[in-house]
Every structure is written in C-alpha cells, then in structure tokens.
Amino acid sequence: MTTLMEKAHSGMVTSEIKRVAVNEGIDANDVRKCLALGHIVIPKSISSKSYPVGIGKLMRTKINANIGTSRDYVDIEAEVRKAITAEKYGADTIMDLSTGGDLDLVRKRIINSVNIPVGSVPIYQAVEKGIESMTSDDMFNAVRKHAKDGIDFVTIHAGVNHESFKRLKNSDRILDVVSRGGALTLSWMKHNYEENPFYAEYDYLLELAREYELTISLGDGMRPGCINDASDRAKFEEFIQLGELVKRARAEGVQTLVEGPGHVPINEIGLSVTGMKHLTENAPLYLLGPLVTDIAPGYDHITAAIGGAVAGMHGADFLCMTTPAEHLALPDEDDIREGTIVTRIAAHAADLTKDGVSDRARAVDRDMALARKELDWNKQFSLSIDSERAKKIHARSKNVDTCSMCGELCSIKMMRDVMGKK
Ligand code: SF4
Structure with a gap:
C-alpha cells in the first residue's frame, strides 16, 4: 500500500490534502509539500471515518482533548458525553x-460519537492483564486492534529505553517519570530484563503503521x-532518540508527531520548543502543557494555557488540553468544556504570532474589534470562542446598546462624538 506521505511525495494532491487546504484557507500544494517532508501530519487511518485535520507547519495550532475511563471510575456514557462536549467546544482531536x-467498547463508542480524529495509547490495553503477564506480542497486538477499530494516531513511548533510562538514573529529578506510558514501559523492562519492544522492534511497528496508515505520536x-525537573539531560536524551525514530519513520512513509513536556518555566519554553524542533527535524510538535508552575491545582488549565500560548509562539503545533482536574481527579464533562475552551484561547493567541498563520488569525481579531466599535453585540458573540458564556455575562447588562461596565460613560460612544463619527 502506498501511504499518504508517499503519495504526497510523488506529487499527488489527495482528497485529504485538499480538504485540509480548504479548512486552513491555504494552497493545497503547500500542504502536500509539507506533508511529504513530514512537517505536517494528517492523522487518518484506513478504517477511520473522521474528517482530515492537518497538524504542523502553516496549520492553525490544533488542540487535543484527553478523555477516558480510569480503573476507579468507569462510566462509558459519561466518556461519550465528554467526547461530544470536547468536539462541540472546538477540540480538533x-x-x-x-x-x-x-x-474495546469504550473505544468504539468514542470513535462513533465524534467526527474528529481519535488517538489512543495501546499499551494501556496491553497491560490490562498485568505488567508481569504482558508480552511484547500483547503490545503490538493492541496497536493492531486499535488501528483496525479506526484509531487515527497512537502514542508510542519508543524513546523510553535502556539509553534514556541510564540518563534518568544519573539525574537529580524529584518526580522521575510522570508519563503513565513511560512508567509502565520502564516497569515492564525492569521485570523482564529486556529492551522496550516498541524500540527494539521499531521496524515492525512501522510495518503495522504502514499497513493501517496509522500516525505515530512518539510519546x-x-x-x-515538575518545574525542578524541566529541561534536563534525560529529556533531551530522549529527544535525540525521538529525532532518529522520526527519520526512520519518514523513510518508511509513516507519519510521525513528537510529544513534549510537561512542566517548564516560561523562560525555558522557547529553548525547549526550538531544541525539540531542531532535534526532530521539524516534526509536528504535540505538547502536554507545558505547565508553567506546579502550585495551582484546580487551575492547571490556566497554567497550561499560559505555557501553551508561549510554546505555540515558538513553534509548537498541537496543544493537549489540560483541565481544572489535572493532578486531582478524573475530569468530568464541565472540566472538559472548560479545558477545551481555555486551550483554544492559548492556541489562537499563538496563531496571532505564527508565520504563515497570523494573517488568518488576526483577521478574526480585527472583525471582533470592528464589532466592538459598532457595539454590535450579536457579531461579537458569533466571533467569541465561547459565545454561550459571553452572551450569559452580557445579559447582566441592562443597557441596550452599551454594557454595564461603563454605561453612559461608554468610551466607544463618547469617541464617536469626539471623532465626528456619530
Ligand atoms: S460600556 Fe465600557 S466596556 Fe461596555 S462596551 Fe462601552 S466602553 Fe466597552
């Protein structure tokens, strides 16, 4: 089978490429060229019915919403509602x-409840029977099963291996490994005295990805x-290896994303993002945060949005939503709504600064400014990221044309007079 990346390489402008170009408002050939180079991914596996979403260079910054049951709390209907809520409020994946x-059931229900691409972490299923019993076959079989079900992209922690573990052991981290997939992989390696199968048998993983047109998100x-552990050698060691894995995937026509941190102070975000982009030869960068402080539980959607906006400005392409429940509990539907909206704000703030994207993003802000000047409230609501909330708050104003903030002292109204534009 010829993969989407290979088709792009050979000059084909496929229906997925055309659709992404239309959604972004850019030339299809520019999308094709970036896809061929691996600077854009369009996660859409062969069994998937999702519509194509472009992530990477020249694309609007995309956002992902994480949902899913935990071992303590299983309510499939709640997860389906969270998926629908995330899509409604603007999640791209x-x-x-x-x-x-x-x-299996929860995955199929989620896939069937939304139109956007769906990703997963297959090792979470492989480990269902316990770390001690999990085999490398279980890990690859889970990848195949998810691809067959219509999952579009999978997180694979192939950068967690003997080499990066050695670096971790020599570090003075406080929290060692906080990635669930990373910790599971290291536990398995310790129990079996073996290398991570996803790293040792990476060529087989690429074969599977080719077969199902599965995009690999290198975890x-x-x-x-935590802030103490940011930007250390263990992290950069892993990125050196992820860069090599990206190169091998591209040679096989397999699309790859690279995932990034985590908790990073604002002044290190630029270094972190540009370093990761450099080491991975401009692979689309998918960030979990970064959270810019550790001390705001209950508000981590905000600490992540601050970091996400700064990271996006420096070139991050894809922001993973953080919710107010981060570090505290499994998010509920309200947390997902709040997290999705706040992450969209961060993504748009980044887009206002990005080469190749800022003109399109700024046009929306210009329309909002014009609507404010006209005191055209309906137009303002229609342009708002969360129009429901904007309407609800404005409804507290009794004034018909202005709002209750300044009332008759509305500077916009006064300046119409001053500028002779009544
Ligand atoms: S009343 Fe004040 S806040 Fe409200 S629209 Fe006029 S200037 Fe803006």
Missing part, C-alpha cells in the same frame, strides 16, 4: 486514554513532571 472497564515518556 480526541485521545481515548481509558484504562478501566471494557476498553515523551521522560517528560518533566
């Missing part, structure tokens, strides 16, 4: 991170889990 209940298993 969803990841099913379920670890509890009937994993950041060594991502720092």
Whole structure:
C-alpha cells in the first residue's frame, strides 16, 4: 500500500490534502509539500471515518482533548458525553486514554460519537492483564486492534529505553517519570530484563503503521513532571532518540508527531520548543502543557494555557488540553468544556504570532474589534470562542446598546462624538 506521505511525495494532491487546504484557507500544494517532508501530519487511518485535520507547519495550532475511563471510575456514557462536549467546544482531536472497564467498547463508542480524529495509547490495553503477564506480542497486538477499530494516531513511548533510562538514573529529578506510558514501559523492562519492544522492534511497528496508515505520536515518556525537573539531560536524551525514530519513520512513509513536556518555566519554553524542533527535524510538535508552575491545582488549565500560548509562539503545533482536574481527579464533562475552551484561547493567541498563520488569525481579531466599535453585540458573540458564556455575562447588562461596565460613560460612544463619527 502506498501511504499518504508517499503519495504526497510523488506529487499527488489527495482528497485529504485538499480538504485540509480548504479548512486552513491555504494552497493545497503547500500542504502536500509539507506533508511529504513530514512537517505536517494528517492523522487518518484506513478504517477511520473522521474528517482530515492537518497538524504542523502553516496549520492553525490544533488542540487535543484527553478523555477516558480510569480503573476507579468507569462510566462509558459519561466518556461519550465528554467526547461530544470536547468536539462541540472546538477540540480538533480526541485521545481515548481509558484504562478501566471494557476498553474495546469504550473505544468504539468514542470513535462513533465524534467526527474528529481519535488517538489512543495501546499499551494501556496491553497491560490490562498485568505488567508481569504482558508480552511484547500483547503490545503490538493492541496497536493492531486499535488501528483496525479506526484509531487515527497512537502514542508510542519508543524513546523510553535502556539509553534514556541510564540518563534518568544519573539525574537529580524529584518526580522521575510522570508519563503513565513511560512508567509502565520502564516497569515492564525492569521485570523482564529486556529492551522496550516498541524500540527494539521499531521496524515492525512501522510495518503495522504502514499497513493501517496509522500516525505515530512518539510519546515523551521522560517528560518533566515538575518545574525542578524541566529541561534536563534525560529529556533531551530522549529527544535525540525521538529525532532518529522520526527519520526512520519518514523513510518508511509513516507519519510521525513528537510529544513534549510537561512542566517548564516560561523562560525555558522557547529553548525547549526550538531544541525539540531542531532535534526532530521539524516534526509536528504535540505538547502536554507545558505547565508553567506546579502550585495551582484546580487551575492547571490556566497554567497550561499560559505555557501553551508561549510554546505555540515558538513553534509548537498541537496543544493537549489540560483541565481544572489535572493532578486531582478524573475530569468530568464541565472540566472538559472548560479545558477545551481555555486551550483554544492559548492556541489562537499563538496563531496571532505564527508565520504563515497570523494573517488568518488576526483577521478574526480585527472583525471582533470592528464589532466592538459598532457595539454590535450579536457579531461579537458569533466571533467569541465561547459565545454561550459571553452572551450569559452580557445579559447582566441592562443597557441596550452599551454594557454595564461603563454605561453612559461608554468610551466607544463618547469617541464617536469626539471623532465626528456619530
Ligand atoms: S460600556 Fe465600557 S466596556 Fe461596555 S462596551 Fe462601552 S466602553 Fe466597552
């Protein structure tokens, strides 16, 4: 089978490429060229019915919403509602991170409830029978099963291996490994005295990815889990290896994303993003945060949005939503709505600064400014990222044309007079 990346390389402008170009408002040949180079991915596997979404160079910054059951809390209907809510409020993709209940059923229900691409972490299913019993076959079989079900992209922690573990052991981290997939992989390696199968048999993983047109999201298993651990050698060691794995995937026509940290202070985000982009030869970068402080539980959607906006400005392409429940509990539907909206704000703030994207993004802000000047409230609501909330708050104003902030002292109204534009 010829993969999408190979088709792009040979000059074909496929229907997926055309659709992405139309959605982004750019030339299809520019999308094709970036896809051929691996600077854009369009995660859409052969069994998937999702519409194509472009992530990477020249694309609007995309956002992902993580949902899924836990072993403590299994409510499939709630997860389906979360998926629908995330799509409604603007998530570009969803990841099913379920670890509890009937994993096949929850995955299929989520895939069938949304139109956007869905990702997963197959090792969460492979480990269902326990670390001690899990085999490398279980790990690859889970990848195949997810691809067959219509999953579009999978997180694979191939950068967690003997080499990066050695670097971790020599570090002075406080939180060692906070990635669930990373910790599971290291536990398996320790129990079996073996190399990570996804790293040792990476060529086989690429064969599977080719067969199902599955996009590989190379997981950041060594991502720092607190400000103290940010930007250390263990993280960069993993990125050196992920860069090599990206290169091997591209040679096989397999699309790859690279995942990144984590918790990073604002002044290190630029270094972190440009370093990762350099080491991975401009692979689309998917960030989990970065959270810019550790001390705001309950508000981590905000600490992540601050970091996400700065990271996007420096070139991050894809932001993973963080919710107010981060570090505290499994998110509920309200958390997903809040997290999705706040992450969209961060993504748009980044887009206002990005080469090749900022003109399109700024046009929306210009329309909002014009609507404000006209005191055209309906137009303002229609342009708002969360129009429901904007309408609800404005409804507290009794004034018909202005709002209750300044009332008759509305500067916009006064300046119409001053500028002779009544
Ligand atoms: S009343 Fe004040 S806040 Fe409201 S629209 Fe006029 S200037 Fe803006």
